Amino acid sequence: MPTAYRQDMPPEGGFEMIKYKRNLPFRGPGGLAILGGVLAVCTYGMYRVALGNLERRELRREKTWARLHLVPLLLAESDRDTYRRQQAALARETEIMKNVEGWEPGKSVYNNPKHRPQEFVVI
Structure with missing residues (x-):
């Protein structure tokens, strides 16, 4: 008995x-x-950097002008401090050398008139 072969066919309507x-x-x-x-974001960041630079420049200018206006005050204060220190040194010298005859307080110990004592104090 011959076998009936059935061929595989696509479904009705075809495959999807x-x-x-x-x-x-x-x-x-x-x-x-x-x-x-x-x-x-980059544009906003650069804008903020520019504002910061302007503010920093203004603060630097203000600081410079403040220092310029403080220079006379600081110089006067330095002069007063130097004078006070010189007077204190003269008083100490007078106290230390009071028993030495012929000693003049404040007079230079050098005989050479070209020698100049220190005019400023380094602290």
Whole structure:
């Protein structure tokens, strides 16, 4: 008895389409949006840097003018301090050398008139 062969045939209406396209979900903003965001952040940052530079420049100018106006006061204070120190040194010299005959307090110990004593005090 011969076997009845049945050929495999496609279903009625055919096979469904093969899904070969990628089906990726939306993953966030596009490249142009990201580039725009980066440019906006960089622009804002540079704006803040410029404002900081202006403020720093103004503070430096103010500091310079404050120092210029304080110089006479500081010089006068230095002169008063130097005078006070000289008078204290003269008093100490007078106290130490009171028993030495012929000693003149404050007179230079050098016979050479070219020698000049120190005119400022290094603290």
